[in-house]
Amino acid sequence: MRLDYLSIFPGYFDVLGISLLGKAAVNGLVDVYAHDLRDWTHDRHRTVDDTPCGGGAGMVMKPDPWGEAFDEIIGTEPDPSVHVVFPSPSGEPFTQSVAHDLSSVERIVFCCGRYEGIDHRVIDYARSMWTVHEVSLGDYVLNGGEVAALAITEAVVRLVPGFMGNPQSLAEESFSAGQDGLLEYPLFTRPVSWRGLDVPEVLMSGHHGRIAKWRRDESIRLTRERRPDLTDSDVSARH
Numbered sequence: 001m002r003l004d005y006l007s008i009f010p011g012y013f014d015v016l017g018i019s020l021l022g023k024a025a026v027n028g029l030v031d032v033y034a035h036d037l038r039d040w041t042h043d044r045h046r047t048v049d050d051t052p053c054g055g056g057a058g059m060v061m062k063p064d065p066w067g068e069a070f071d072e073i074i075g076t077e078p079d080p081s082v083h084v085v086f087p088s089p090s091g092e093p094f095t096q097s098v099a100h101d102l103s104s105v106e107r108i109v110f111c112c113g114r115y116e117g118i119d120h121r122v123i124d125y126a127r128s129m130w131t132v133h134e135v136s137l138g139d140y141v142l143n144g145g146e147v148a149a150l151a152i153t154e155a156v157v158r159l160v161p162g163f164m165g166n167p168q169s170l171a172e173e174s175f176s177a178g179q180d181g182l183l184e185y186p187l188f189t190r191p192v193s194w195r196g197l198d199v200p201e202v203l204m205s206g207h208h209g210r211i212a213k214w215r216r217d218e219s220i221r222l223t224r225e226r227r228p229d230l231t232d233s234d235v236s237a238r239h
């Protein structure tokens with residue numbers, strides 16, 4: 001999997017050389033390339049923004065540098081196998097399902113906006129050429145798309161076959177298919193008693209059926225308490 005990052009702050013992506021992601025890069029599982037959008041400007045100030053047409057506060061990212069960067073980094077021919085991700089507060093929700101879909105693609109290009117955002121024609125042009133995902137991580141606004149791109153990267157790359165040492169651990173996480181869309185149950189390890197707090201007895205019973213039921217019940221309880229939006233009527237009936 002090749003990952004490209006277009007940003008006016010490419011240094012944000014130095015962190016991808018650390019930890020498991022760094023190991024994946026070493027193993028050739030992922031190839032990471034960060035690009036400075038200003039390399040595709042031609043004026044002395046390396047200008048990437050301008051005032052918004054129609055007025056309004058702030059600045060908008062000019063389309064020209066993006067277009068020239070796309071030409072050099074991706075190419076000038078349409079290719080739906082290239083996935084271009086625009087993190088955006090107005091994007092569609094980024095979910096584990098989207099992460100799973102992206103984990104099987106060969107190439108992802110992350111376009112990290114700054115200021116008030118990117119000229120919309122850049123997204124329209126990208127849609128005419130590649131497979132585009134405008135995605136939101138939640139109902140809050142960051143100063144740019146870089147942090148969101150890093151979060152999306154981690155959620156996607158950890159699902160790439162061969163990345164995680166123990167793929168079984170993926171099956172039991174919150175939002176995984178194995179969890180039936182429920183939140184993960186509470187986890188415990190040794191010591192059995194810690195500062196007057198004990199591990200639930202059932203988890204020490206060795207009774208696998210009781211343990212599985214306790215875990216399922218806890219997942220249902222937590223999901224109903226914290227994420228009623230995840231428990232649609234059908235799921236509620238099943239639980």
Ligand SMILES: Nc1nc2cc(Br)ccc2s1
Binds near residue numbers: 089112140144
């Ligand atoms: N939650 C998010 N906020 C932002 C802000 C900018 Br500017 C660009 C992308 C994103 S994603």
